[in-house]
Amino acid sequence: MKLSDLTWGILSLALGLGVLVVASGMEASPYFQYGAGFYPSIIGTMLMLVGLVLSSKGVAAARAGRAPMWLGLCDWCRVPGHWLSLGLVIGGLIAFLLLVEPLGFLLTGWLLIAGLGARFTGRPLRAMVCAVGVVGFLYVFFQQVMGVPLPQGLLASLGGL
Amino acid sequence: MEAILDAFGQVFTFKVLGIMAVSALYGLMVGAIPGLTATLAVALMVPITFFMDPVPAIAAIVTMAAMAIFAGDLPAVLLRMPGTPASAAYTDQAYRFTQAGRGEYILGISACTSAIGGSIGVLALMFGAPLLARFALNFSSFEYFWLATLGLTAAIMVGGTQVSRSAVSLLLGLLVASVGIDPVSGETRFTFGSDALLGGFGFIPVIIGLFAVAEILRFCTRSASERELPQVPQQPLYLQALRDALRHKLGILRGSVTGTLIGALPGAGADIAAYIAYAMGRRQRGAADHPDEGAVAQIAPATAANNAAVGGSFIPATVFGIPGDSLTAIVIGVLLMKGLNPGPTIFTDNASMINAVFLAFLLANLMLIPFGFLSVRLFKQVLRIPQGILMPSILLFAMVGAYAVENSLFAVVTILVFGVLGFLLEENDFPLAPMILGIVLGPLLEETFVTSMMRSNGSFLAFFERPVSLALALITLAVWLLPPLLRLWREHRTSRPAFTD
Numbered sequence: 318m319k320l321s322d323l324t325w326g327i328l329s330l331a332l333g334l335g336v337l338v339v340a341s342g343m344e345a346s347p348y349f350q351y352g353a354g355f356y357p358s359i360i361g362t363m364l365m366l367v368g369l370v371l372s373s374k375g376v377a378a379a380r381a382g383r384a385p386m387w388l389g390l391c392d393w394c395r396v397p398g399h400w401l402s403l404g405l406v407i408g409g410l411i412a413f414l415l416l417v418e419p420l421g422f423l424l425t426g427w428l429l430i431a432g433l434g435a436r437f438t439g440r441p442l443r444a445m446v447c448a449v450g451v452v453g454f455l456y457v458f459f460q461q462v463m464g465v466p467l468p469q470g471l472l473a474s475l476g477g478l
Numbered sequence: 479m480e481a482i483l484d485a486f487g488q489v490f491t492f493k494v495l496g497i498m499a500v501s502a503l504y505g506l507m508v509g510a511i512p513g514l515t516a517t518l519a520v521a522l523m524v525p526i527t528f529f530m531d532p533v534p535a536i537a538a539i540v541t542m543a544a545m546a547i548f549a550g551d552l553p554a555v556l557l558r559m560p561g562t563p564a565s566a567a568y569t570d571q572a573y574r575f576t577q578a579g580r581g582e583y584i585l586g587i588s589a590c591t592s593a594i595g596g597s598i599g600v601l602a603l604m605f606g607a608p609l610l611a612r613f614a615l616n617f618s619s620f621e622y623f624w625l626a627t628l629g630l631t632a633a634i635m636v637g638g639t640q641v642s643r644s645a646v647s648l649l650l651g652l653l654v655a656s657v658g659i660d661p662v663s664g665e666t667r668f669t670f671g672s673d674a675l676l677g678g679f680g681f682i683p684v685i686i687g688l689f690a691v692a693e694i695l696r697f698c699t700r701s702a703s704e705r706e707l708p709q710v711p712q713q714p715l716y717l718q719a720l721r722d723a724l725r726h727k728l729g730i731l732r733g734s735v736t737g738t739l740i741g742a743l744p745g746a747g748a749d750i751a752a753y754i755a756y757a758m759g760r761r762q763r764g765a766a767d768h769p770d771e772g773a774v775a776q777i778a779p780a781t782a783a784n785n786a787a788v789g790g791s792f793i794p795a796t797v798f799g800i801p802g803d804s805l806t807a808i809v810i811g812v813l814l815m816k817g818l819n820p821g822p823t824i825f826t827d828n829a830s831m832i833n834a835v836f837l838a839f840l841l842a843n844l845m846l847i848p849f850g851f852l853s854v855r856l857f858k859q860v861l862r863i864p865q866g867i868l869m870p871s872i873l874l875f876a877m878v879g880a881y882a883v884e885n886s887l888f889a890v891v892t893i894l895v896f897g898v899l900g901f902l903l904e905e906n907d908f909p910l911a912p913m914i915l916g917i918v919l920g921p922l923l924e925e926t927f928v929t930s931m932m933r934s935n936g937s938f939l940a941f942f943e944r945p946v947s948l949a950l951a952l953i954t955l956a957v958w959l960l961p962p963l964l965r966l967w968r969e970h971r972t973s974r975p976a977f978t979d
Contacts, residue, residue, distance in 0.1 A: 402698035437866030
């Protein structure tokens with residue numbers, strides 16, 4: 318997805334302004350000349366300046382017909398399957414966050430790899446088998462070798478893996 | 479001297495050598511997978527080093543750093559997909575050898591020149607850095623402020639893309655670094671009431687998000703045909719190349735010295751070194767009788783230069799804590815994590831440990847020759863792993879790695895946020911390196927700037943009063959002002975004839 322320079326410029330301006338507003342709300346402690354908001358407000362100002370430069374470039378490019386005004390579609394954007402894959406990866410990450418504590422690492426991790434693997438390879442059975450190996454390896458490596466306590470979830474009640 | 483002997487004792491143990499061998503193999507394997515960069519390999523490795531003692535941890539990371547540039551050559555030469563930007567300079571020319579079935583020859587040359595260039599860079603680091611550190615002991619916050627500014631300036635001015643885009647990336651990095659506790663007053667900011675943000679964004683989840691998750695999102699946007707890789711059978715020419723490489727002694731030496739010097743400039747890294755050494759080689763190539771020989775004469779200095787630059791870029795990184803590129807920035811992050819604070823006093827306070835790091839670095843460069851051979855063999859096997867399974871596995875590895883370090887699910891949220899951000903930025907031609915440098919240098923920049931302002935009672939003149947700080951200020955301003963002035967001058971010159979028409 319290609320946002321135009323004008324869009325990026327406006328985003329930078331808005332972010333810079335937001336930083337300035339939040340920074341101006343920070344009070345300087347009486348022991349210091351400069352408060353916690355001093356340095357961020359410089360960054361905010363610079364973000365706004367760069368935002369202005371980008372916006373003016375974007376407007377100039379759009380006027381000259383070299384670029385779209387707000388948003389351009391790239392080659393891959395036209396393929397719905399790519400959007401689905403992107404959505405599945407991001408959705409998979411969010412689902413992992415929500416499910417890992419109730420279901421445990423082994424099951425959630427397996428679901429993530431088997432699901433995405435099936436989507437990417439088009440061979441669900443192979444993805445499911447490979448996922449067992451990968452999740453098993455990560456579990457042994459992090460939980461047993463590195464001593465990181467991974468969420469156990471459901472499986473804890475089934476015998477405390 | 480005592481420190482160096484002590485360092486030998488720390489490095490030459492079974493544990494450290496074993497860890498170095500494993501990380502070398504791992505680095506070469508990840509580097510060999512097209513689309514996965516060596517920086518990503520290092521980023522994924524960082525959570526594991528979190529659980530190690532300082533010397534093995536840093537040895538593992540510097541081994542990876544030394545392998546990284548060579549690893550980038552593997553897909554560059556064999557598939558025409560540079561694994562790191564540092565291989566991009568000669569990718570096209572090297573790929574022509576692969577099309578003729580002689581790819582292994584170039585890889586042999588590259589392993590040999592990389593080992594020599596890398597070793598020269600590390601030797602310069604071992605002997606040059608302490609000298610520079612002695613000089614830097616007198617530096618105050620004013621000099622450090624200018625050094626940090628110079629490093630960041632160079633990162634955005636020489637990035638190769640538009641300055642405004644690099645600047646946005648850099649400012650985002652500085653902003654991310656300012657979340658959490660203000661280093662000067664100790665007050666919290668930008669946490670929006672969240673306890674998870676009190677300590678700021680974790681460095682490790684951020685880099686894992688920016689490199690690993692963003693790469694997987696990019697993978698989603700490639701169609702199945704783009705994921706398939708072309709293969710030409712290759713002749714076993716690696717060993718012959720090792721012997722032939724020494725014919726280009728002068729070129730390798732020139733490339734190594736150029737690489738070390740460019741790497742040592744704050745803000746410049748291996749990619750710029752490779753481009754310059756490659757361009758310098760072009761002048762010499764006319765002298766060769768055979769076109770292949772000429773091409774090798776041009777590639778050899780460039781492969782030496784990018785590895786030498788890694789050693790060179792560790793000079794400002796260890797003496798001032800100013801990294802030259804994202805790879806060195808990650809190494810600095812690990813040094814800090816292990817309690818080795820970069821700065822001129824590192825050579826007196828932690829002499830044996832920093833020498834152990836340098837020694838491991840030197841050893842890692844020498845390991846390139848045998849491991850390079852192994853990796854060329856391994857490469858063909860690695861290509862067989864279906865990417866459709868590999869990418870989800872890397873995703874889970876990234877998530878568990880980030881979770882393991884922070885021990886909280888917030889780390890997984892962080893890698894998601896920064897993964898999407900990194901993907902969007904790269905899709906829109908914003909370089910990520912300035913952002914990483916911003917994240918690493920942000921606290922130093924703020925601390926030196928605010929304390930300098932306090933010392934001078936808010937007067938900017940004090941920033942130019944000390945001689946070294948004045949010199950650094952002038953260099954920084956020159957880096958800012960020279961390119962636009964040169965451009966104006968050039969435009970002026972080219973527009974004049976058109977005007978008289």
